[in-house]
Amino acid sequence: xxxxxxxxxxxHPARHVDAADAPWAVRARAAGWVALAVAALLLxxxxxxxxxxxxxxxxxxxxxFTLGFGALALIAMQxxxxxxxxxxxxxFGADILPxxxxxxxxxxxxxxxxxxxxxxVWHQDDMGVLNxxxxxxxxxxxxxxxxxxxxxxxxxxxxxxxxxxxxxxxRLHLGLALTGFAAAIWHVLxxxxxxxxxxxxALWLGATLAWAGLILHTRVLRPMHQARNPWRVVExxxxxxxxxxxxxxxxxxxxxxWLPGQFAWLSVGQGPFSLREHPFTISTAPDKGPEIRFSIxxxxxxxxxxxxxxxxxxxxxxxxxGVFSIDREADAPGFVMIAGGVxxxxxxxxxxxxxERRDPRPVHLIYANDSWEExxxxxxxxxxxxxxxxxxxxxxxxxxxxxxxxxxxxxxGRVDADLLxxxxxxxxxxxxxxMCGPAPxxxxxxxxxxxxxxxxxxxxxxxxxxx
Amino acid sequence: xxxRLALILALTLIAVTLAAAVTTALILTG
Numbered sequence: 001x002x003x004x005x006x007x008x009x010x011x012h013p014a015r016h017v018d019a020a021d022a023p024w025a026v027r028a029r030a031a032g033w034v035a036l037a038v039a040a041l042l043l044x045x046x047x048x049x050x051x052x053x054x055x056x057x058x059x060x061x062x063x064x065f066t067l068g069f070g071a072l073a074l075i076a077m078q079x080x081x082x083x084x085x086x087x088x089x090x091x092f093g094a095d096i097l098p099x100x101x102x103x104x105x106x107x108x109x110x111x112x113x114x115x116x117x118x119x120x121v122w123h124q125d126d127m128g129v130l131n132x133x134x135x136x137x138x139x140x141x142x143x144x145x146x147x148x149x150x151x152x153x154x155x156x157x158x159x160x161x162x163x164x165x166x167x168x169x170x171r172l173h174l175g176l177a178l179t180g181f182a183a184a185i186w187h188v189l190x191x192x193x194x195x196x197x198x199x200x201x202a203l204w205l206g207a208t209l210a211w212a213g214l215i216l217h218t219r220v221l222r223p224m225h226q227a228r229n230p231w232r233v234v235e236x237x238x239x240x241x242x243x244x245x246x247x248x249x250x251x252x253x254x255x256x257x258w259l260p261g262q263f264a265w266l267s268v269g270q271g272p273f274s275l276r277e278h279p280f281t282i283s284t285a286p287d288k289g290p291e292i293r294f295s296i297x298x299x300x301x302x303x304x305x306x307x308x309x310x311x312x313x314x315x316x317x318x319x320x321x322g323v324f325s326i327d328r329e330a331d332a333p334g335f336v337m338i339a340g341g342v343x344x345x346x347x348x349x350x351x352x353x354x355x356e357r358r359d360p361r362p363v364h365l366i367y368a369n370d371s372w373e374e375x376x377x378x379x380x381x382x383x384x385x386x387x388x389x390x391x392x393x394x395x396x397x398x399x400x401x402x403x404x405x406x407x408x409x410x411x412x413g414r415v416d417a418d419l420l421x422x423x424x425x426x427x428x429x430x431x432x433x434x435m436c437g438p439a440p441x442x443x444x445x446x447x448x449x450x451x452x453x454x455x456x457x458x459x460x461x462x463x464x465x466x467x
Numbered sequence: 468x469x470x471r472l473a474l475i476l477a478l479t480l481i482a483v484t485l486a487a488a489v490t491t492a493l494i495l496t497g
Contacts, residue, residue, distance in 0.1 A: 034476065041484045045491045055497050062495040066488035074484055100473040107481030111488070194495075456469075463470070 014359045016259070016327035026328070030091040040077060044069045044203060051197030061126070064118035065193045067111045072184055074108035075149070076207050078177070083218045084265075084321065094263075094279075094321035095463040102156070109149050116146055138190020141183040148180030166302065170275040174219075181211060219273075226272035226316040229253045233268070233313045234291070241374040243342055244307040245283065245295045248315055254290035255320055258282070259327040260353035261346040261434075261462075264319025266294055268309050272316035278302060281345040281462075282320060287356035292317070295376070297342040324462040326350045326359075329432045334362040336428050338415060338445050340437020341369060341376075346462055347436060348377055355384045363388065364424055368395040368415050368441060372403050382407065393423045415441055417448035429454050436462040 019025060045066065080088065081101040089097060119126050132140040152173060159169050185208050188195060195201050229252030239245050246266075255264070267277035283295040298304035309315075324346045326335065337347045344367060354363065369375045372394070381392055385407065392408035399412050413419060433449055435442055442461050449459055 037480060038483055041480060042487050045487045048491060049494060053495055055495055057496065059492055059496040063489065063492035066492045066495075067485075070484040070488040074481070096470065096473050099470050100477055103474050103477030104480060107477065107484070110481075111484065459469075461469070 014357050015330050015361075016353075017330045018327070021259075021328050021330070023328075026091045026323075029087075033088060033091065037077060041070070041073050044073050044200075047197075047200050047203045048194050051199055053194055053197070058122070060118055060122040064115050064123065064126075067118070068115035068188070069194070071108050071111035071115060072188060072204075074104055074111065075181060075184065076211060078105060078108070079181070079211050079214050083214050084222075084318065086321070089321050090323070093323040095324075099463070105149075105153060109153055112146055112149060136190065138187050141190065142187035145180045145184035145187055148176045148183065152176045152180065166278075167276050174275070178215070182208075222318065223272040223316075226267075226318060229317075231292075231315045231317055233309050233311055233315055236307075236309055236311055239295055239376045240378065241297070241341065241369070241376040243295050243297045243376045245293050246306070246309055246315075247291055247293045248317070249291050251314075255282075255286070255292065255317070258286040258320045259322075259325040260285040260287070260349045261325035261327075262320035262322040262349075263346070264292070264294075264317045264321065266306065267316045267318075268306055269313055269315070272318075276302060277316075277318065278306065279321075281322075281349065283345040283348050283352075285349050285353035285356055287353050295342070295345045295348075299342075322346075322462070324350075324434060324436065324460060326353060326432075326434075332361065332432050334428060334431045335364070336424055336431055336433040337363060337365045338420075338433065338435040338437070339365065339367045340415070340441040343435075343437030343462070344377055345436075347434060348380060350434070351381070351384045351388070351390065354390075355387045359388060361389065363390045364428060365390060365392045366395060366415060366420065366423065367392060368397075368437065370397055372396050372399050372405070372410075395419065415445050415448075417451055420445065420448050421452055424452075430458060433459045434462075435460070 048066075048069070078101055081097050081104070084094065092100070128139050129135050130143075132143075155164060155169060155172055155176075158164075159166075164172075185204060188204055189201060195204065229250065231248040232251055233246050234249045235245070235247035237245050237247075261281070263279050263281045265277045265279050267274050270276050280294040280296060282292045284291070284293040296303050296307045298307045326332075329335070335350075337350070339347045347365065351363065351365075353359075354361070365381070367375070367381075375394065381390070384390055385392060394405045394408055394410045395415055396403075396410065396412060397414060399410065403410060409423070411419060411423065429452065433454055435445055446459055446461070450456070
């Protein structure tokens with residue numbers, strides 16, 4: 001390389017090497033969590049069988065009850081999945097856990113419907129009357145729980161279609177989840193089927209206490225910690241393409257264990273206990289200092305309000321989370337990065353880290369945008385490319401007449417198999433491919449890369465919208 | 468981890484729970 005490089009500004013090592021972030025260590029931790037999940041799901045059944053349960057009932061009645069226990073075990077697990085527990089998010093990625101939570105919730109509600117349906121069809125006597133004024137309270141609690149969980153799923157799946165506001169949806173979700181789980185536990189202990197043994201009752205009471213502890217941690221202790229460590233908005237600047245960057249300065253403790261490319265939940269002006277918080281990528285790198293920058297495109301809900309945040313406003317941060325980081329790829333010989341629009345932000349954070357470290361590894365960035373004039377962070381990319389081995393290919397669908405993307409390359413069109421094959425070097429197939437952008441672009445790029453022989457394990461993407 | 472892997476893992480855990488529920492019910496029925 002004969003590019004004019006500025007000297008390395010600080011004594012950063014060129015690569016982040018941490019045994020805990022090595023691929024085998026990440027896979028071992030993920031396997032450990034899955035094993036723990038299986039054990040947690042089997043525990044209620046083991047406790048039932050270890051006791052002295054009544055035998056001889058018809059299979060349909062026994063199965064109806066055991067399906068109910070299975071549903072409850074799956075639901076109890078949901079609180080751990082959505083509690084933003086860092087040890088749990090680290091191997092999987094905090095963006096994928098809500099996806100997992102969604103699929104698992106469908107299963108839980110399916111088992112719950114099985115429990116209800118089998119009793120309804122074959123054992124009406126167990127159900128009693130529907131009228132809550134005459135029915136035992138624990139039976140009404142069971143019906144309330146079923147209703148809560150059905151509403152939870154429906155309100156989450158249809159939130160956008162029915163135009164439910166994000167903040168109100170979060171309030172509804174939390175309220176229904178708390179009510180539903182409490183009602184379900186009341187139902188199980190009140191009905192008393194297969195819970196006569198002290199061990200079984202202790203298990204469910206223990207699960208309830210653990211659940212209450214988790215809620216206390218997520219909704220009270222963590223916000224209290226955030227309240228003691230506020231941040232201040234020190235700059236709000238235009239980055240092009242409608243993107244605004246908020247620069248925040250720590251007023252208490254800065255972020256710990258922060259890797260480039262991670263994101264954090266940002267709450268502005270409302271206090272750390274507010275449910276009005278959103279996940280945003282931190283678009284700068286830890287190597288640049290304790291200040292953090294969120295680059296926000298006002299796409300809807302609260303992001304327009306956040307983009308107008310005045311300088312001096314107090315903010316609260318929960319994070320960092322996420323695994324979209326070059327620091328998980330210490331052994332990679334180079335990187336392919338593919339960004340669409342505002343999806344550049346986590347990629348930019350990684351590039352900032354490489355620039356600060358003068359990481360010598362080659363990076364090929366394919367950056368797709370609608371128009372040339374509105375490309376965000378174009379100047380940042382030019383500056384970074386002076387310091388590291390970065391090749392940028394701007395992909396513009398409708399470029400202006402006679403456009404000159406120098407010093408970078410420019411291509412008219414969209415990110416597709418042909419474009420990737422033409423602009424990525426042959427020896428990059430085994431490099432990590434880090435992608436962030438709109439879902440259709442990611443799907444097209446993933447298919448194209450697979451067709452070019454890139455292994456699945458080398459394709460990493462960040463999910464944009466969690467809900 | 469990709470969404471498809473999350474789906475496969477979720478289905479596996481649901482299947483494990485279902486299998487445990489059926490096995491327990493069969494043992495109780497005798």
